[in-house]
Amino acid sequence: MGIKEYCFKKSLWVFHIAASPCNNCDIEILDCLTPRYDIERFGMLLTGSIKHADVLLVTGMVNKKAKKRVKELYDQVPKPCVVVAVGTCPSSGILFKESYNFAGPLDKVIPVDVYIPGCPPKPEAIIAGIVKFLNKK
Amino acid sequence: MGCLLGLVPDKARGLKGWISFIFLCVVFYFSLIVFKMENSSLTLTYPVIGSLSKFFHFRIDPLSKLVVLFIGFFGMIISLYSLRFVDGGLDYKGYYSKFLWTLAASFGAVLSDNLITFTLFWGFLGLTLYRFLRGSDERSVAAAKKSFILIGASDSILIMGLGLLWLKTGHYMISGMKVTLSGEVSIIAFLSLLIASLAKAGAFPVHSWVPDYTQAAPGSVSAFLPASLDKLLGIYFLARICTDIFILTPWAKLLLLTIGSVTIITAVMMALVQHNYKKLLGYHAVSQVGYMVTGLGLGSPIGMAGGLFHMINHALYKSGLFLTAGAVEKKTGQVNIENLGGLSTVMPFTFLSALIFALSISGVPPFNGFVSKWIIYQGIIDFGKGFSLASHLWVIWLGSAVIGSALTLASFIKLIGGIYLGAKRSKFKNIKETHFLMSVPYIIIALLCVGFGIAGTSVILPELITPVTGPFRFIGLWESQTVGILILLGILLGVIIYLMGNIKKIKTANNFIGGEYPAEDIQYPSVEFYKTLTDIKPIGWIYQKAREKYFDVYDWGKKIVLWASHILSGLHTGVLTLYVVWTIISLGLIILLLL
Amino acid sequence: MKDIVGHLKKEFKSQIIEVYTHNAKRIYVKIPREALVKVAEFLYKKARCRFAIASGMDTRDGLEIIYHFSDDAGSGVMINLKISVPHKDPQVESLTCLFKGAEWIEREMHELLGIKFKNHPNLVTLLLPEDWPKGVYPLRRNYKNE
């Protein structure tokens, strides 16, 4: 493991894409920043610009309007980057058939590295998911 | 020298650009020769003019040599630029002949030792200035009229001052005049000469013709006259006033320094809110004069050196800026910053030169503007050790100079950002870089800017400036080469870091606008930068007044004249004798005044 | 409040088709679509009711729009104006001339149900993606998800 990879794991900057969420996963992601969970311990920060991001946290199902934008955003991330599907919505697609505005589960749109199911997943789960993935890598 | 002067008007009728360019190369060569010549003074003797020949007395000293050299240089460079610039559809009838006439007159003005001859050439320059702008639309006519009236008025004041000088000294030779500033006559003479030189250079109270002129004139003319020649001449004359004609008293220094500081700040504040880039440059042409006036007003060799060096530098980068502005205008047809954008990729050379000029004018090290400003600062610090009131106020001069350069930078960011950077407009897709004949002049000037900056203290100063001012000692050290090397080293280090990074994986991507597709209407051009400034109350009020032309001498003059003519029209009886009586009375008054 | 209904009946006697109350606080008033603006104006300006929302729906008889007005003066009464629009001519007068609050819901009904609102200032898509096929309205009964 080179020093660059090591540092990459130690300093993850997170960008949060809300592709038609119900807001709950998003709030839980923000919760990760706050004193009880404090992801800055692991060097994680929430960034505002996609160009600074290392991790994309995607929440919510992907609707038809958001689909293009999510793709566009994925193109704009400097690689290497990790795509995390937070919550059950972006992970699976069973019941979405029913909505007229559904555009497919997230992995049909962009490649996904980590799935964190739950409605919503607790902040601990989100952190654990990302950390787990990084340790495996 | 006489031959040279005799030749110019004759050849000027050649009219074609190439001829004049080649001719101007020769002229430049001659001016180089002049520069190499020993100091001397010579009287031109033509049998034809006979006894009048005593007026044609020329003098070559380091100051005039310096100015001659650069007049020759700019003449050559700008005529090269004009080759491509002028062939457009504009009305450039007699462009080259006017060009050469102007050049000849300025050579004459600089070299003549006799004030009468000087005034002759000087007035002639005002005329060509007017002739150059004989445009078709109303605005340029108005601008031309404005500059002509302002310059003409200052010329008449100059003549009055000359009369007073004659009264005081009894002769018209610049060399050996050395009037001490005591008594009303010499003070009025000083003031009137000062006004003339300031009007030509374009300093605060009489500056208002410059922005209007540059707004209306084509780029090459702006680069030629207000940016380079008029500055060289005005400051040359100011230097003459300060060193040869008068001996400065502390009060005169205070006046000059005040004018300098006020000019720096006011003009740059006006420049901040301009939309038309040519007008913006015009205001900067005014603002930078403030530095030179400050430098000369210090009255010390070091200040003088700073002022003169700044004059040269300014002539370099400002003419360069006007040349690039002209190129942009020719290619796009737009004069407003807000309509432009993203030209840097299509006009890389123009962009790079403009960037260098902009950094130079703002005094960013290691470009030339910084060196001369730095010398002026040192002059001011040195000056602060004196005991007069002006010396005690040195911090004000220093502060306004430093703040002025910060503001200059601010407004140039707007210019560069607005014209060259940002999103490219779709209508400018097909624009290409200018013809190399047009771009070569400003590339040369840009290289000179860098060169003067890096070799400033070690080569340029001892070669060009010190002969004029006499030796002086720097109180602070600016080793421009060392700094240049360090900057190179820093850039190298940056490049190494780039190489250490993942530089091979460069990729282009869309701009991040929150994931939305970039559309043409989504942008924030740099014109809008300084809107907030006008929102702050006292500043906004001043801007409001400035927009209403409260600070414009010309407008005041116009108002007064209109008012006066309104009163005088009551005296219009149509009887001839009455007019004659009026004339005689006024003439008598003038004579009384003079005596 | 009974009052409002009484006034309504008095003012628009001829135009009210039917009034029925589900319970004391929920009053439904059926009116023809031509009378909508006037009744709404009465409710908004005279009776000082607040416009809560409009629900559009597709029924067998036509497109039905229910404008929910709420009386805020402490009574908690909701007066619901019901109008029906035929499928063939789905047009109704816009309420944006009375209050701007109706702009969005009318835009929404326009795109989800295909009801045209006359005199609406800005009848463009609100919710659906830009490449949504024209003439397909997801809330209509005949809409089939692909």
Add this chain to the structure above:
Amino acid sequence: MNEKKVVIPIGPYHPLQEEPEFFKLYCDGEIVRDVVWESGYNHRGIEKVCEGKSYDQVTFVVERICGICSTSHPFAYVNAVEDIVSIDVPTRAKYIRSIIGELERIHSHLLWLGLAGHFIGYNTVFMWAWKYREPILDISEMVTGNRNHYAMFKAGGVRRDIENEYIPEIRKVMNKLKPKIDLFVGAVMDDPVIHSRTKGIGVLTKEDIKEFHALGPTARASGIAIDVRKDDPYAAYPLVKWKVITFDEGDVFAKVKVRLLEFYESISIIEQCLKGLEKEKNSPIEIKIKTIPPGEGIGRHEAPRGEVFHYVRSDGTNRPIRHKIRAPSFMNVPTFRASCIGQTVSDVTLILAAVDPCYCCTERLLTLYDWETGKKTMTFNDLIKLSHAKTARVMKKR
């Protein structure tokens, strides 16, 4: 009108808002001259989805309209269904409903307060507010089994009881919360920089509110006392004492004040409800509803952001034939047209936030309707296990 203006895009994926929304700010310098809202990034057609579910299932669906006010929608929905059936729920259920509703109001207001602090660059407020929000979520988890999406509501009552042993715990948290709110009130009300950022910014007059029919704290900050809990009482609200908080200024600061003072009201409502619960020990918590008769029902609930409105029409089958949902933000967001114009870009971001917009509600999206997580809340360990399993699966694939 907008031709010569400069456009600043806010969104769609912008740190200002959690949900994707796109505002085009037409600016003149830093002054905003016009705001154009582009939406649909969040639209999922939940109304249509509800029409395909049975009445019981719909409570879970509407819960997922919005994650922050996840009880508001079920609350209004069950009100609507009970309106069709015309029944009155048991008193204990009423108290439980009110407690959940007020807990949610507290955590939502704290969340908003934190975010508002974040928006004006005051991250300390953000962190502190969210720190004090955690205990509220803890009680929610204790009582309902999940931090959000409580799944407590059911037409006819509540699904789960608040056990009696939880009551002192809730009291303790409430008592601890009070001094913290005092702290915030003290810090916010007197900070000159906060005043300069919020006072006189984004003023909405009474006329604007009436024109746009804005709701909730937005309206109450402009001096219009709309509160469904008082206007059209339901659940336990008529049984307890509290007052509607209004301010007349209509600016952002007034909105902050309204929300801050509502904390006290909510805490007092919860305490009174807890007393009520203690009185109503061992009484039933629901009435079984067998069939839903044909008819129409309207349900309203005062969510943290304003009135939630549900209209349900039944045709006698086990599914609604039309379910109209109107979230408060749908009426509040258009007020930007009135409040943003003439303000600077910095202010506009704050004004956008001050309404506490919830675009999820506004566009009534559909989230995954997961029976697993909906009915039986998963524990933390389950989640971790699931996460591990999925991660491992992904790893294998690679």
Add this chain to the structure above:
Amino acid sequence: MIKTIIHFLVFPGFLFLSVAGGFVSWFDRKITARVHFRKGPPLLQPFYDFIKLLAKETLIPKNSSPGLFLLAPVISFTATILAGILIILPAFGIESGFQGDLIVIIYLLMIPAISLIFGALASGNPLSSLGASREIKLLISYELPFLLTLLALVIRTDMSIKIQEIISEQKLFGPFIGSFSGALGFIVMMMCVQAKLALVPFDLAEAETEIVAGAYTEYSGTPLALFKITRYMLFFIMPSFVVILFLGGFDFKGWNIILSIGKVLLIALLITLVRNTNPRVKIKAAMKFFLVWMNLFAILSVILAVLKY
């Protein structure tokens, strides 16, 4: 010459500045986290960030002018090192500097902001342009009070525009902060430093919730890393500049080393606390704050300095 190059590259140039700056910026983040009741990042976090950014791809936005876009970070980086050398060399007593070096420092400290602005404009992003516009407006408003406070100090040291002499004056007569003019000037200087470091009350140029990351929006990978390291260096340079000007400079004899480090950390702590107890101000308010109030304070400090208080 070789000595100069070593100064530039190793001590007190690039290496020293970036390491020291990295630690100061970690200190800032840690204190911030403690104020928030959080645990905060590990000690080496700034360096992890930097190296990680090196490992990332560099994206060049489509609307940009690539040359300037990539050059801007390098320029700001270089100017910061130069300014650092000019400040630190006399402070550590290695070289004495030259008359007027303060002015050069003023110029050099302006350049990081300027190159950031050029970089932002070159990226062609509207949000970056807005950030650049705010940065430049802020720059022209805080530059005047910054200058005036320096002026008060210069007046106190008998008109000597030289850092070395400012330090020796303080060694003789005690730190400037002990006097009225010094204390006033210190307040103004702290505000200016806050603005120069683009920290919270004045972080308008990168106001995250308004304009994403402002001027930095389009930067990614290595150029961003360069900007980061520039920020780290400034995080060390600015506090030590304040220490030199107001707190009597550094001393490296015996226990005084700890005192010297303590001074820098104290200033950094003050900066961090100000940052964490204030919301972001609006650009107009910020300009007014500097152009009116801070100038007033600074002028008062100059007058007091003339009166030798």
